[in-house]
Amino acid sequence: MNETHRSGTLRTTLRSLVPLLKDTAHGVTTRALKLSPQPHRTTEDPTFTTPTYLAGTAPGTLLNHHKITAVGTRGSSTRYEYVTTDSRDRLLTATGAIFRPRLPRGPVIALAPSTQGVAPHCDPSYSCAVGVNAFRNPVDVIAAYEQPTINWLLTAGATVIISDYPRDPALGVQMYCDHPSSARALYDAIRAARHLGVDDQPLGLWGYSQGGGAIGAMLEEPDYAPDVCPRAAFIGAPPADLTDVLHHVDGTLATSVIAYTTAGLMVTSEEIQTEIFTELTDAGLRELLDNIQRCVGGSLLISAWRSTAQWTRRGLTFGALCEDLSATGEELEKRRLGGRAPQIPVRLRAARHDDVVPYETVRRLRMKWATAGADVDWRVSEIPRIPGGLGINHVLPYIRHFTDDAGWLLDRLAR
Incomplete structure (x- = not known):
């Protein structure tokens, strides 16, 4: 310069x-x-x-x-x-x-x-x-x-x-x-x-x-x-x-973006909403509801450094769970970039x-x-x-x- x-x-x-x-x-x-x-x-x-x-x-x-x-x-x-x-x-x-x-x-x-x-x-x-x-x-x-x-x-x-x-x-x-x-x-x-x-x-x-x-x-x-x-x-x-990101941020200060991603996936279709909802614990639902009412500044204060394994009934992190849910996995695939130059x-x-x-x-x-x-x-x-x-x-x-x-x-x- x-x-x-x-x-x-x-x-x-x-x-x-x-x-x-x-x-x-x-x-x-x-x-x-x-x-x-x-x-x-x-x-x-x-x-x-x-x-x-x-x-x-x-x-x-x-x-x-x-x-x-x-x-x-x-x-x-x-x-x-x-x-x-x-x-x-x-x-x-x-x-x-x-x-x-x-x-x-x-x-x-x-x-x-x-x-x-x-x-x-x-x-x-x-x-x-x-x-x-x-x-x-x-x-x-x-x-x-x-x-x-x-x-x-x-x-x-x-x-x-x-x-x-x-x-x-x-x-x-x-x-x-x-x-x-x-x-x-x-x-x-x-x-x-x-x-x-x-x-x-x-x-x-x-x-x-x-x-x-x-x-x-x-x-x-x-x-x-x-x-x-x-x-x-x-x-x-x-x-x-997005699957890479879900794994990468889990348990960090930015864990709240996983709640944002979850909510965004659930409004995509009734099938995905049902698929995810049945897998969430009460704690997971609370995290979801608390985060969608807040901006990043507020979300960081309530969800930082928490593992999303606490959010799911099977004890899987949300990234691992998404890989096991068919409709959710298909939606994440649609959002993947790199298909056209x-x-x-x-x-x-x-x-x-x-x-x-x-x-x-x-x-x-x-x-x-x-x-x-x-x-x-x-x-x-x-x-x-x-x-x-x-x-x-x-x-x-x-x-x-x-x-x-x-x-x-x-x-x-x-x-």
């Missing part, structure tokens, strides 16, 4: 972080002093519907929208509701947000968020206006930790589109790590944004962790939205094989000592894509292993290499 580029990157970082820190601190302080109201644990909005199945409506149709004030942004932000389809081709409503810089001069970046938690108040299109907030009874923490990425891209001149991951209308549960459904939701968020004046060319894609799985699935199903034409994509630590340049990043998404899982994805002829810029973070299953080796590489990865994507879109 030359000195001019390094200086410009530092300026962009400072210009994006200072307003974000200022707004976040102001919000936390005023709520603590009871000078402003506490955010709700629900994102119920009178202008939006609850998640609903639809019929006779085209995916990408805009349903509703209104302005919001996102922390640390100095441009305009809009939360909106639109139509998408899930992996079983059912039409349903979804939500997302658009962030525009004061002086748009760059591309559009469609961003699939990393795991925020599966309760409605964790959705990024809601938490972006909250910043950080803690709750008691039950304990929980909203933290809009994707906002530094969004604000950096805004400061660099890009318009950013995000999607909240779709929810099962019957129970309101997020379709967690349902990569095909998540991919379609972001495709349709891009389409719906056109009705709000967003010209999505040039278009780049961005996703880390859960978001990386969604972007990977987008690149493997371009035929779903042939009118959406991204030019390049950044994908970091994608959970390309991306048709655009991709920077794929892994961490050698990732303690959430196994390095080998991402390496295998890279080999599958590269063997099939994809243009993959393969990057590996060599940050030393930090013991304890804290998730630091998963999160720190994202932060450490962010400006380099963002610069790579913006450079590709400027060509």
Whole structure:
């Protein structure tokens, strides 16, 4: 990196972080002093519907929208509701947000968020206006930790589109790590944004962790939205094989993501719901119910370092159980990435000592894509292993290499 580029990157970082820190601190302080109201644990909005199945409506149709004030942004932000389809081709409503810089001069970046938690108040299109907030009874923490990425891209001149991951209308549960459904939701968020004046060319894609799985699935199903034409994509630590992840995180600080995955699987079909439900102990059901009401901050406090063997009647970890359940195993197979090579340049990043998404899982994805002829810029973070299953080796590489990865994507879109 030359000195001019390094200086410009530092300026962009400072210009994006200072307003974000200022707004976040102001919000936390005023709520603590009871000078402003506490955010709700629900994102119920009178202008939006609850998640609903639809019929006779085209995916990408805009349903509703209104302005919001996102922390640390100095441009305009809009939360909106639109139509998408899930992996079983059912039409349903979804939500997302658009962030525009004061002086748009760059591309559009469609961003699939990393795991925020599966309760409605964790959705990024809601938490972006909250910043950080803690709750008691039950304990929980909203933290809009994707906002530094969004604000950096805004400061660099890009318009950013995000999607909240779709929810099962019957129970309101997020379709967690349902990569095909998540991919379609972001495709349709891009389409719906056109009705709000967003010209999505040039278009780049961005996703880390859960978001990386969604972007990977987008690149493997371009035929779903042939009118959406991204030019390049950044994908970091994608959970390309969820069974690998279930084994890898069991008993770590991030055990709660197994509860998220379980809930997301159970809303896929009645067959899977019955298959898993009959295998769960009372303790397992409690873990499930407790976690789906919380964001990541709250989930870490209640499920950290617990083995999921306590959740199942046979004493198997949940990863081992899934391998023994036919319908559940078939669904996990459908979510596995690597079946089709991306048709655009991709920077794929892994961490050698990732303690959430196994390095080998991402390496295998890279080999599958590269063997099939994809243009993959393969990057590996060599940050030393930090013991304890804290998730630091998963999160720190994202932060450490962010400006380099963002610069790579913006450079590709400027060509």
